[in-house]
Amino acid sequence: MTVVLQISGLGKTYKSGHKALSDVDLSINKGEIFALLGPNGAGKTTMISIVCGIVTASAGTVTVGGHDHAQGYRAARSMIGLVPQELHTDAFETVLATVSFSRGLFGKPKNPAFIEQLLKDLSLWDKRDSKIMELSGGMKRRVMIAKALSHEPEILFLDEPTAGVDVELRRDMWNMVRSLRERGVTIILTTHYIEEAEEMADRVGVITGGRLILVEQKDELIKKLGRKTLTLNLAEQLEAVPAELADWKLELAGDGHELVYEFDSQAEATGVPSLLRRMTDIGVAFKDLHTRQSSLEDIFVGLVHGGGDEE
């Protein structure tokens, strides 16, 4: 795999003394979808802004497609498209003008056919002559995406792309991300919607308090850190967990109608068969049972609240 973006030892301390990023190392492979997860204020936007040249790093280096992003900024920035979190637009410009402007700004020759197709893909073609201030929030978001894609970047940054976006646009955006990936575009998105990362990303990074605390293949992560829970619906209500079952560290739920057992699905002995045997032995009957695999969200909450907080 080719590394298209290499971040080494990246740090940022703002003038106020706020340490937004510390010692971040990250390699992004060509053509992958990478999701950067983290709570608000974790440093996601700072990291993206440094790579794109909007914020100056205090420490570390960034290499984009082999070009140092400070020394070889022209080559580096030409490869990058950025959709920022906020809707920054020129109110009086038309959609077509503003998207064409972006292409020119990035030094690409005019290509009306490409721009037309881009606007059609984003359902903006009918609005091409509308002033941006006349558009809805969702439409403005589409304009921002069109601007970012207007110069055919090889790397696309989507900073909180679906924050405050309706279901239809979110679905369109996911489809667009997938089709961009098919064309070989590398996509880095930040989000705090975990379902988004779960749905789309190949790899996931978790950032909190300015530190990248984990980078992992999404599937591996779910497998490795994922826990399963077994819920048993009891035939009769229990006052407390029977002493005979103390070894399994069960929890009583649903007003004494449920026993919940959390286990590591990757372990040699999950403890499930033995638990069920022991329950039969001591005469605790159950009507039904189900297991649930923990989602990325559970993992994320566990990671961020379990020691990652250094602010």
Next chain:
Amino acid sequence: MTANWRGVRAIYAFEMARFGRTFWTSLMLPVITTALYFVVFGSAIGSRMTEVGDVPYGAFIVPGLMMLTMFTESISNASFGIYMPKWTGTIYEMLSAPLSPLETVIAYVGAAATKSVVIGAIIFATAHLFVDVQVAHPLLMAAFMILMAVTFCLFGFIIGIWAQSFEQLQVIPLLVVYPLTFLGGAFYSLDMLPAAWRTVTLFNPVVYLISGFRWTFFGKGDVGIEVSMGAVAFFLALCLGVIFWVFRTGYRLKN
């Protein structure tokens, strides 16, 4: 990669389109202002003033009037041009574009200076409706106009970067540049002042600029043309230096 001229052109065209949207106001304003000045200064007061040196008063005020409007227009257009993206947030795109600081300045200042020169030319043309103005050194006059437009647009660009509110954007042009220009001999010759005031006035940098421009019209000014040229060069270098520093440090552009 070589220079990104397409990027420069995109910003230049964007700025010119912005002026284009207010084309008629941009055009009418200098015409009306010039006409008003000629009615008041030229006809009403000027009829009692007759000549300054051996130049009729009506003609005498033409270079000053052009400079006065070009200074304020240059500063307000250039400062607004760079302040707006900062204010709306669209500056993110300029900062993330493969564009060098010099290219950004060329684009913004080039567009604003173009507008200033056009306005200067309109005033010049309008003045001809009222008085007979002869230009002794037309080429120098054009060069001076362009140089002044560029210099004050650079100055405006700096103000636009420095300003953090619309109020700050207005403060320097209204409270500093306008009075300095007015008192810088736009409508009178320094010879008409008492000796003490003449000395004070020589501390006003704008005196040297207006005097130089007037020299290109009538072959004489309040100070020598060499002094004026030196002042222009100094001011231009100063603005370029500040802009170089702004981009080096990212002052009020980048965190």
